[in-house]
Each structure stands twice: as C-alpha cells, then as structure tokens.
Amino acid sequence: MLFLGMEPLFATDQTRALVPRIREFVLNELVPLESTEHLTGNFSKVAKILDQKRELVRKAGLWGLQHSIDEGGLGLSLCEFGQISEVLAWTPFGHYTFNCQAPDIGNMELMNKYASKEIKNRFLEPLKEGHIRSCFSMTEPEFAGSNPTQMGTVAERERSADAGDNYLINGHKWFTSSADGASFAVVMAVTNPDAAPHKRASMIVVPTDTPGFELVRNISIMGDPSDHWGSHAEVRYTNVRVPVDNLIGGEGMGFMLAQERLGPGRIHHCMRWIGIAERCFDLMCRRAATREIEPGVMLGEKQFIQGFIAESRAEIDASRLMVLRTAHNIDEQGAAAVRNEISAIKFFVANMMLRVVDRAIQVFGAMGVTDDVLLGWYYRHERGARIYDGADEVHKTALARSILKEYGLDTRKKVAAQV
Numbered sequence: 001m002l003f004l005g006m007e008p009l010f011a012t013d014q015t016r017a018l019v020p021r022i023r024e025f026v027l028n029e030l031v032p033l034e035s036t037e038h039l040t041g042n043f044s045k046v047a048k049i050l051d052q053k054r055e056l057v058r059k060a061g062l063w064g065l066q067h068s069i070d071e072g073g074l075g076l077s078l079c080e081f082g083q084i085s086e087v088l089a090w091t092p093f094g095h096y097t098f099n100c101q102a103p104d105i106g107n108m109e110l111m112n113k114y115a116s117k118e119i120k121n122r123f124l125e126p127l128k129e130g131h132i133r134s135c136f137s138m139t140e141p142e143f144a145g146s147n148p149t150q151m152g153t154v155a156e157r158e159r160s161a162d163a164g165d166n167y168l169i170n171g172h173k174w175f176t177s178s179a180d181g182a183s184f185a186v187v188m189a190v191t192n193p194d195a196a197p198h199k200r201a202s203m204i205v206v207p208t209d210t211p212g213f214e215l216v217r218n219i220s221i222m223g224d225p226s227d228h229w230g231s232h233a234e235v236r237y238t239n240v241r242v243p244v245d246n247l248i249g250g251e252g253m254g255f256m257l258a259q260e261r262l263g264p265g266r267i268h269h270c271m272r273w274i275g276i277a278e279r280c281f282d283l284m285c286r287r288a289a290t291r292e293i294e295p296g297v298m299l300g301e302k303q304f305i306q307g308f309i310a311e312s313r314a315e316i317d318a319s320r321l322m323v324l325r326t327a328h329n330i331d332e333q334g335a336a337a338v339r340n341e342i343s344a345i346k347f348f349v350a351n352m353m354l355r356v357v358d359r360a361i362q363v364f365g366a367m368g369v370t371d372d373v374l375l376g377w378y379y380r381h382e383r384g385a386r387i388y389d390g391a392d393e394v395h396k397t398a399l400a401r402s403i404l405k406e407y408g409l410d411t412r413k414k415v416a417a418q419v
Contacts, residue, residue: 009321009324010079010080010083010324010325010327010328011083012077012080014074014076014080015080015083015084018062018065018074018084019083019084019087021060021062022062022084022087022088022098023087023090025056025057025060025062026087026088026090026091026094027090029053029056029097030050030053030091030093030094030097031090031091033046033049033050033091033093034091034092034093034374036371036372039092039371039374039377040224040371040377042226042227042228042230043226043227043228043229043230043231044181044227044228046093047096047228047229050093050096050097051130053093053097054097054098054099054130057097057098057099062098063098063099063130064099064128065081065084065098065100066081066100066105066108066109067108067128071112071128072128077327077331078264078267078327078330078331079324079327079328079330079331081100081267081268082267082268082270082271082323082324082327083271083324085100085267085268085271085272085275086271086272086274086275086278086320087275088100088272088275089271089272089273089274089275089276089278089279090275090278090279091279092374092377092381094275095272096229099128099130100268101229102177102265102268102269103134103135103136103177103178103186104127104133104134104178105268106136106261106264106265106268107127107134107136107186108124108127108128109261109264110186110203110248110257110260110261111123111124111127111186111205111248112124114248114249114253114257115205115248115249116245118245119205119245119246119248123183123184123205126183127183132182132183132184133178133181133182133183133229134178134182134183134184134185134186135176135177135178135179135182135184135185135186135208135233136176136177136185136186137173137176137179137185137186137187137188137206137235138173138176138187138188138258139173139174139175139176140152140153140171140172140173140174141172141174141234142172145175145387145388145391146390146391146393146394148188148201148255148258149197149198149200149201149255151171151188151189151190151200151201152171152172152190153169153170153171153172153173153187153188153189153190153237154169154170154171154189154190154191154193155167155168155169155187155189155190155191155202155204156168156169156170157191157244158241164243165243165244165245166241166242166243166244167189167191167204167241167242167243167244167246167247168239168240168241169187169189169204169206169212169237169239169240169241169242170237170238170239170240171187171189171236171237172234172235172236172237173187173234173235173236173237174219174232174233174234174235175219175232175233175388176232176233176234176235177231177232177233178228178229178230178231178233179208179215179231179233179235180215180218180227180228180231180233181227181228181229182208183207183208183209184205184206184207184208185205185206185208185213185235186203186204186205186206186248187203187204187205187206187237188201188202188203188254188258189201189202189204189237189254190202191251191252191254192251192252195252198255198256199252199255200252200254200255201252201254201255202247202248202249202250202251202252202253202254203247203248203249203253203254203257203258204242204246204247204248205242205246205247205248206237206240206242206246207242210240210241210242211239211240211241212237212238212239212240212241213235213237213240214235214236214237214238215233215234215235216233216234216235216236217233217234218231218232218233219231219232219233219234221380221381221384222379222380222383223380224380224381259335260335262335262342262389262390263330263335263342264330264335265389266326266342266345266346266389267323267326267327267330267345269346269349269350269385269389270319270323270345270346270349270350271323271324271327273319273349273350273352273353273382273385274316274319274320274323274349274353276353276357276378276382277312277315277316277319277352277353277356277357278316279374279378280356280357280359280360280374280375280378281309281312281313281316281356281360283360283364283373283374283375284308284309284312284356284359284360284363284364285300285309287299287360287363287364288300288305288308288309288363291363299363305363308359308362308363311355311359312355312356312359315352315355315356316352316356318352319345319348319349319352319353322341322344322345322348322349323345323349325341326338326341326342326344326345329341330342339398339402340399340402340403343395343396343398343399343402344395344399346389346390346392346395347386347392347395347396350385350386350392351386351392353382353385354382354383354385354386357375357378357379357382358379360375361375361376361379
C-alpha cells in the first residue's frame with residue numbers, strides 16, 4: 001500500500017494528524033467486513049454493522065469531518081477533506097461509516113447554506129448526526145439527464161385558507177440514489193414554467209412518508225439492485241403536497257443550487273475515485289508479485305504487466321495533483337472561477353479509475369471477474385462514473401468551448417445560428 005506512506009503536496013497539519021488515524025480505522029475496522037455476503041447482497045445487511053462502527057468514529061472524535069467548526073466539525077477545507085476522502089475510499093464502506101457519503105453530504109452542504117432554520121432543525125440536524133438518511137431526486141427517465149433544464153416534474157403552488165401555502169408535486173424520477181429507507185428527498189421540480197430555462201426549477205424538501213411519494217423499485221445495476229444506502233431508485237410523485245416553506249433557497253434557484261452542489265461534489269467524487277484506483281492498484285501489484293505462471297516465474301516479471309503497473313502509478317499520481325489543485329483553487333477563488341478545471345477532472349479521473357480497475361481485473365484473469373475479489377464490485381458500481389454528474393462528452397465539450405472562446409471562436413453562437 002505505497003500510497004499510504006506518501007504525503008500529498010497539499011498536506012497540512014490537519015491532514016498529517018488525521019490521515020494516519022483514519023487510515024488505521026479503515027484498515028482495522030472496515031476492510032475486514034468486505035465479505036462476499038456484504039458486497040453482493042443487500043447493503044442493509046452490512047449497514048447494521050457499520051452503524052456500530054459509526055459509534056466508534058464518534059468516540060474517536062472523527063465524526064462530521066466535512067463540517068465547519070461552528071457546526072461541530074473539524075473545519076477542514078475542501079482540499080483537506082479531499083485528502084481524507086481518498087483514504088476513506090480504500091473500502092466501499094468508508095464514506096458511509098464516517099457519514100460523509102453521497103448524496104447526503106451534498107444535501108447537507110446545500111441545506112446548511114440555503115435552508116430555513118425550521119428545515120435545518122427538522123431535517124439537517126438529524127442528518128448530520130446520522131440518525132436519518134436523505135436522497136437527491138433530479139434525473140428523469142423521459143428526459144436526457146445531460147440537460148437538466150429539461151424536466152417534466154412540476155410543483156404547482158396552491159394557496160387556500162384551510163390548507164395554507166403548499167406545493168403540489170407530480171413527476172417521475174429515477175436514479176434517486178439511496179431513496180430506499182431515506183427520510184426525505186431533495187426534489188428538483190419546475191415551479192416557474194414561463195421563466196428562462198435556467199430559472200424554471202426549484203429544490204424542495206419532500207419527506208418520503210408524504211402521501212403520493214412512491215418508491216417504484218430499486219434499479220438493478222449490472223445485476224445488483226441492492227437496498228438501503230446502496231440503492232438507486234425509481235420514484236413517482238403523485239399529488240405530493242408539501243408546505244412552500246420546504247423550499248431550499250428561493251423559487252427558480254434550482255439550477256443554480258445544482259451547479260453549486262456540483263463543484264465540491266466533483267472533488268468528493270474524484271478523490272473517491274483516486275482512492276478506489278489506489279486500492280485496485282494495490283490488489284494488482286500484490287497479484288503480480290505473487291502469482292506464479294510457470295515454475296519460478298511470477299506474473300509481474302512479464303513486461304506487459306509492468307506496463308500496467310507503471311502507467312497506473314503515473315496516472316493516479318497525475319490525477320491526484322489535478323484534483324487537489326482544483327480543490328485548493330475552489331477554496332481560494334470559488335467554484336465559478338475554476339469551472340474549466342472542474343470539468344477536466346471529472347472526465348479525466350473517472351476514465352483513469354476505470355482503466356486501473358480494468359487492468360487489475362486483467363491481471364487477476366478469470367478470478368478478476370468473480371466476486372471473490374473486490375474488483376468486480378467496483379466495475380459494476382463505478383462504470384457509471386463516466387455518466388453521472390454529467391456525461392464525459394458534455395464536460396469535454398464544455399471545456400473545449402471555453403478554451404476555444406479564449407482564441408476568439410464562440411461555438412455557441414454558431415450552434416444558435418444553425419438552429
């Protein structure tokens with residue numbers, strides 16, 4: 001595990017103190033739980049054990065790493081938390097056990113900044129304490145997820161003397177990750193249909209026990225539907241009535257809030273992918289060093305395997321520097337100032353991680369595609385990295401357009417003229 005002994009360029013006193021403690025916890029308390037039963041069955045089975053591990057995290061003073069000091073956290077910067085996130089990603093159970101898993105961490109950030117005091121007391125505080133879970137309901141099967149301005153879910157405002165001021169929500173969502181067992185959803189819905197495309201939608205908190213909220217199914221991901229936090233649900237909203245006070249921010253702010261959520265979210269994802277790549281790299285190297293392919297000859301002595309190892313090491317290190325630099329710049333300048341870098345790391349790191357997973361599978365041979373090792377689980381659950389939070393192609397196009405505009409070519413004007 002070479003990476004565990006490396007000190008990142010962006011290390012601080014905080015990370016130097018925290019990383020060894022978290023690393024030890026992950027290796028001693030969580031990695032031993034990676035049995036076939038816990039990784040190929042329902043997540044609810046291992047969640048009961050992980051909830052006990054959460055209590056150990058609290059006792060160790062490591063709970064709420066992502067929160068500010070005022071919120072009871074450790075006040076880590078995004079760049080510092082990114083380094084922690086990589087260590088947590090050494091196991092599929094790391095982020096959940098430390099209560100900084102998606103989609104909860106993104107919902108916490110949004111609600112902390114934009115929700116009312118009442119919403120914070122009712123939903124945010126128990127979420128921060130790990131007493132409840134949440135989900136984020138945005139993507140719709142009827143519309144291209146790469147264009148969030150196209151959305152069929154509608155929240156119509158109702159005013160009456162008897163019922164007060166409410167939203168009536170109707171729509172169809174899917175990939176509402178972790179909806180199974182969640183206490184509430186943050187729903188993206190059109191509230192201002194006549195406004196400009198980026199001003200039409202809003203984000204609304206919907207308790208999942210509200211009449212009309214229907215969890216249709218947990219979508220099977222390459223044969224694994226899972227449940228609990230590990231699920232990806234299809235959800236219908238049929239005349240779901242919630243108070244207007246459940247609005248996060250103001251009406252029409254949904255797209256802006258989604259964009260703001262994505263900046264830190266990309267750092268979280270990318271550093272998690274780097275941690276996954278490091279774990280797969282470690283498995284690959286161990287296999288190469290110990291697998292005898294003929295008497296006295298190890299697999300790692302073959303030049304093409306050495307190429308896998310060398311390329312993976314260079315790509316992981318390059319990705320880490322890209323992401324931490326981006327995180328540092330977000331801390332210093334804000335996400336809007338580094339949108340190009342945010343696009344670049346998303347497609348670059350996702351592809352890097354998947355290449356490393358694939359190489360590791362190849363080194364393991366037939367065993368690599370079984371559930372006897374962790375690699376198959378990563379392949380199933382992380383192939384979507386090139387799709388969710390914006391497909392690679394969308395980010396590449398956005399980055400190229402931004403660069404070309406600096407050279408005097410505005411491709412958006414040509415597209416508009418052709419339409």
